[in-house]
Amino acid sequence: MALLLRLLILATPFGVPGAGLAQAGPPQLPPPRPDRPAPPAGELDQKAGGGEQQTVPVAEADEACLERLGKLGVTFEKRPAVQENSCRISSPVSVSALPNGVEVAPASLMECSYAEGLARWVAEVVVPRAREHLQSVPTKLLIGTAYQCRDQRAGSKLSEHAFGNSVDVMGFEFDKHPPLTIGFQTEGSPEATFQTAIQKEACTIFTTVLGPGADDDHGDHLHLDARARKGDYRICQ
DSSP states (O other), rough: HEEEEEEHHSSSSSGGTTHHHHHOOOOOOOOOOOOOOOOOTTTHHHTTTTTHHHHHHHHHHHHHHHHHHHHOOOEEEEEEOOEEETESSSEEEEEEEEEGEEEEEEEEEHHHHHHHHHHHHHHIIHHHHHHHHHHOOEEEEEEEEEOOOOOOOSSSSOOOGTTTTTEEEOOOOSSSSSEEEEOOOOOOOOOHHHHHHHHHHHTTTOOEEEEEOOOGTTSEEEEEEOOOOOGGGGEOO
């Protein structure tokens, strides 16, 4: 009886070790790992080029700024980037005229974005205030200093002039009014009212506005710059 039972077990396929697995075939191996997908077109070129991927947006921003200057009616010439020691202008333009045909004398080198602010100041502030207080329109903007590689008058930090980010306005010429030189005007006069208005309203466009009364260095001109500060902090004196 024991012998018969043993023979029955051996005859059964399940009694053969691994018989079930043999019927199913060899175990399936995992599929080969697919190749790494190719990077998007241009990615390898960007990596190989180092900072190239950053220069494209900068170039596009420069072109957009130049286009805006043209739409504002600014007469200018694009100039090569300036690098003089630590002084630099990344997108310089030489501006010879501003909106409403206001001549810039002499033609002045400045950063494109700054030229845009100067154009807005003339169009939105200087022209309407001249009409309001002097019954005239400006024909010429007299510039003392635009780009100049130098430090601030006080301290060792570079001036915004060193980045083409500032101009010193010395005065104006008009079509129906005598020239006006920035300075201490007769109190209550149309000239004083005009100068006070354009100096005060310049603070809506520039971050630093200094003029007569601010200190001894700015008694004969308006210093207008666009220095970037935390929290859009502005100095208007």
